[in-house]
Amino acid sequence: MKKWFMIGLTSLILGVTACSPSSKEAKPEKETVEVVKKEEESETKVEKEVTKEEEKTEVVTADKELIQYYVDDVRDAYMQVSDLAVQWDELRMGASNGEIDSYTFATAIYEEILPQNMFVLENIEAIIPPNDDIAATHELLIDAISKQHIAFSEVAAGMDANDPDKITKANEILNEVRKLDREFGRKMETLIKEYGID
Numbered sequence: 001m002k003k004w005f006m007i008g009l010t011s012l013i014l015g016v017t018a019c020s021p022s023s024k025e026a027k028p029e030k031e032t033v034e035v036v037k038k039e040e041e042s043e044t045k046v047e048k049e050v051t052k053e054e055e056k057t058e059v060v061t062a063d064k065e066l067i068q069y070y071v072d073d074v075r076d077a078y079m080q081v082s083d084l085a086v087q088w089d090e091l092r093m094g095a096s097n098g099e100i101d102s103y104t105f106a107t108a109i110y111e112e113i114l115p116q117n118m119f120v121l122e123n124i125e126a127i128i129p130p131n132d133d134i135a136a137t138h139e140l141l142i143d144a145i146s147k148q149h150i151a152f153s154e155v156a157a158g159m160d161a162n163d164p165d166k167i168t169k170a171n172e173i174l175n176e177v178r179k180l181d182r183e184f185g186r187k188m189e190t191l192i193k194e195y196g197i198d
Contacts, residue, residue: 064195066130071197073127074188080120081145088113106159113152121145137187144180147173
């Protein structure tokens with residue numbers, strides 16, 4: 001009887017052990033759960049990415065509006081710069097043709113050109129760029145107009161003192177101004193194309 005009891009007990013233990021899941025069989029259930037969780041997480045990530053894309057669109061639209069305002073302000077100020085350039089060219093041509101004497105030329109620079117240039121510079125400095133990249137571009141314009149002011153002062157001082165070295169220095173500064181102006185123009189064109197500004 002002991003023998004039959006041991007055989008029965010052994011069979012029962014083997015039966016229970018055979019019917020219970022092994023550690024290898026438990027893994028697929030765990031993997032299935034992990035796969036389901038990963039699929040849910042990826043769906044959440046997709047939803048988050050869509051939300052981020054929507055936010056980017058809203059930011060780009062807001063940026064575009066701010067940049068449009070900036071470009072409009074700069075265009076207005078740049079028209080003032082263009083008007084000043086025309087006035088400067090007329091004055092310079094009159095002086096080089098002998099139509100205007102040195103004293104009249106210097107006086108016109110002191111009384112008309114320099115105050116207008118300062119007014120334009122103050123207007124440009126008052127414009128607030130919408131972001132850091134545009135601020136760097138804006139600084140090019142401020143630098144150009146500031147150097148232009150220095151050049152005009154040098155020309156007037158050179159005319160007053162009849163000093164050709166001051167005139168030469170002023171021409172060198174004006175060359176730098178033209179270079180800065182071209183660089184500013186290129187960056188503004190890129191900005192306008194990038195944001196689709198009118």
